[in-house]
Amino acid sequence: MGFFRRRTSTNQAPDTSSGSATGPTSSPPPAPSAAPASLSTSTQELDQQLPGVALHYQTWGAPNPDRAVVLIHGLTANHKCWALLGPHLADAGYFVIAPDLRGRGLSGKPPQGYGVSIHAADLLALLDALNIRQADIVGHSLGAVIAMYLAAVHPARVRKLVMIDAGGKIPEDTAQAIGASVARLGAAYPSLDAYLGLMRQLPMITEWTPLWEDYFRYDAETRPDGTVASRVPKSAIEEESLALALTRSEALPDLIHKPTLLIRATVGLLGPDRGFILPRDEAERVRDVIAGCQLVEIADTNHYTVITVPPFADAVSAFLTASA
Numbered sequence: 001m002g003f004f005r006r007r008t009s010t011n012q013a014p015d016t017s018s019g020s021a022t023g024p025t026s027s028p029p030p031a032p033s034a035a036p037a038s039l040s041t042s043t044q045e046l047d048q049q050l051p052g053v054a055l056h057y058q059t060w061g062a063p064n065p066d067r068a069v070v071l072i073h074g075l076t077a078n079h080k081c082w083a084l085l086g087p088h089l090a091d092a093g094y095f096v097i098a099p100d101l102r103g104r105g106l107s108g109k110p111p112q113g114y115g116v117s118i119h120a121a122d123l124l125a126l127l128d129a130l131n132i133r134q135a136d137i138v139g140h141s142l143g144a145v146i147a148m149y150l151a152a153v154h155p156a157r158v159r160k161l162v163m164i165d166a167g168g169k170i171p172e173d174t175a176q177a178i179g180a181s182v183a184r185l186g187a188a189y190p191s192l193d194a195y196l197g198l199m200r201q202l203p204m205i206t207e208w209t210p211l212w213e214d215y216f217r218y219d220a221e222t223r224p225d226g227t228v229a230s231r232v233p234k235s236a237i238e239e240e241s242l243a244l245a246l247t248r249s250e251a252l253p254d255l256i257h258k259p260t261l262l263i264r265a266t267v268g269l270l271g272p273d274r275g276f277i278l279p280r281d282e283a284e285r286v287r288d289v290i291a292g293c294q295l296v297e298i299a300d301t302n303h304y305t306v307i308t309v310p311p312f313a314d315a316v317s318a319f320l321t322a323s324a
Helices: 085-091 116-129 142-153 192-199 210-219 234-245 249-255 280-289 310-321
Strands: 043-050 053-060 068-072 095-099 135-140 158-164 220-222 228-230 260-265 294-298
Touching: 043 085, 043 116, 053 085, 053 116, 068 085, 068 116, 068 142, 085 095, 085 310, 095 116, 116 142, 135 142, 142 158, 142 234, 142 249, 158 310, 192 210, 192 220, 192 228, 210 220, 249 280, 260 280, 260 310, 280 294, 294 310
Parallel strands: 068 095, 068 135, 135 158, 158 260, 260 294
Antiparallel strands: 043 053, 053 095, 220 228
């Protein structure tokens, strides 16, 4: 993964700080971003060796530990899902950090060791490596549960909390609702074009945009025999799902005492009114449990598309920039 080279974006002066095998180092240049940062916004893709795993991550904006925001993606996702929000927050003056969780993207993929508390420990270690004591934490889907865990168990490390379309009791039809996304794992496709062709047919992707093209190209890995597969090991998600089922995440909201924004998608994955990861009644329950929690619904979006539309980015930015 290029642990000993650093790459800076063309709109940023090279980083002249000292580096080592345990410091942030660059990886091969990614495909063009689906929502490129403005000319005023710098971006880098780096790797950080942590205890037991190396995390790959992208940053937007000038490094500033007092304005750090961590973006945590969902179960089978990668950091490319933040192609809209990352530059948006950087343009508002934030230093945005979007890692690939272990087992995803270009991060390390240990044979075992997946669960909310393990991801939380990885993220805290990443913040320590970057000399960031406290950050705003934004999480989508599984990332929302990890963000909620951080706010409940490590409150000193969290400034504000944003949970996107998750954070309540997990509905019984969740496995069916996300089945189309998980089905790609462990399968071999004859070519990249074949893989992308099938991804374009996923029912939850209501419009194939450059963001999704970039996201799935990044997810694709070409094997020695020329076939293509998702970078995400199926075994990692199986362990992750079991660990999540055994986690009492519904108890975490009672422990949160941070300014919180809860965002909900309004269209189900199994039909307009079916297959919600965060049903309205559960969103309202979480809102009422967390003191001062704000609930925002993003119209005409489902669990996957909610993070790809401007009203979502505007809502997150407005919440983070508002006085606590």
